[in-house]
């Protein structure tokens with residue numbers, strides 16, 4: 397149905413581009429306007445009849461939404477099922493090779509090791525890039541805690557690599573409004589957490605000449621085009637669709653219904669007339685974890701109706717919680733997370749408390765080896781230990797019983813302490829002037845200028 401609607405729109409565009417007398421021209425535009433209005437109405441009524449499936453979390457084997465990530469009975473997230481359910485595509489070797497060729501550098505470990513595993517239209521972004529066409533990156537953070545945890549670092553580390561490799565501009569949205577709505581924070585507290593998070597984000601090493609960081613409370617009302625796009629998106633999504641997609645119920649605050657449009661519109665370059673000098677056809681690539689996909693599915697549905705380009709996505713698996721593979725490291729559960737302001741002692745204690753796939757006694761460990769799928773320290777090493785050869789060595793030795801879980805935890809403690817220490821130093825160097833520079837509205841150049 398949506399394809400039919402898109403085709404009709406395209407045909408109308410074709411019709412309108414043929415030359416006629418000014419009077420006929422005006423009439424043709426009136427007809428186009430009327431047809432588009434009718435098409436929008438058809439799409440809305442279709443959504444009213446067929447709301448997205450909204451089975452309750454209790455009924456589903458696994459739940460992956462922007463608000464809940466869980467698997468029934470402590471099971472493991474089945475990412476193939478997530479891909480199937482969401483309708484995105486798996487990133488294959490040929491796509492990774494292509495990224496390496498176009499950027500003339502080895503792919504980031506998160507890509508090489510399959511943590512960024514799914515995409516939408518990444519191939520189209522690369523096709524356009526190859527033809528010399530620009531794009532921009534968009535990612536974000538909902539300030540749920542004063543400090544980021546290691547899970548939050550994943551999209552930022554990866555985005556930094558993408559920015560450097562493709563030499564493209566980046567916008568980072570701080571959704572201080574979201575956490576105010578969902579976590580019942582006071583606006584002033586949510587803003588304060590957001591400001592602290594901005595310093596952590598800057599400390600990841602983004603290029604200030606190509607990066608714009610903004611908070612929703614601080615910026616959205618002040619940019620009329622951004623707000624205009626929010627209203628345009630809101631006009632094209634039914635309340636039914638919002639409720640089904642985001643699990644919102646009739647008892648929830650009404651603000652939850654309006655928030656998804658705020659997260660949607662940074663995907664459209666027209667929302668940033670100053671940054672992109674009025675270029676409203678600049679394609680957007682969004683690096684994020686797969687739980688954010690519902691926001692951008694909705695955005696991609698609406699984009700053609702606004703004559704905007706659908707944003708492309710590159711999506712990651714989750715860094716699991718310390719206590720198990722079920723779910724993700726989350727600020728909602730402080731015990732599940734290692735924060736980037738944790739002390740070396742905290743890190744050691746937390747790593748020692750992590751669920752391990754090592755056997756109960758030395759004899760069994762030697763005989764059977766560790767279950768690496770279950771082993772959280774080994775999985776964290778797969779994310780953060782950059783040396784491929786060392787990781788392979790640990791995988792073999794630990795998996796075949798010649799290494800004990802204590803050694804793996806010790807190595808992980810060293811690796812994470814280094815990551816956190818490096819970040820602490822970089823954060824200490826972030827000044828208020830740097831924050832102002834990153835958050836100043838200004839033109840963002842790209843490689844192609």
Ligand code: ATP
Nearest residue numbers: 537538540547550684685714715724725726727728
């Ligand atoms: P939390 O519950 O910890 O606040 P969140 O998903 O609400 O997590 P956000 O700040 O909204 O946190 O997320 C920012 C980005 O970080 C998103 O792309 C999100 O998917 C990603 N992210 C959050 N937790 C993890 C994790 N454990 N592993 C990988 N990515 C994560």
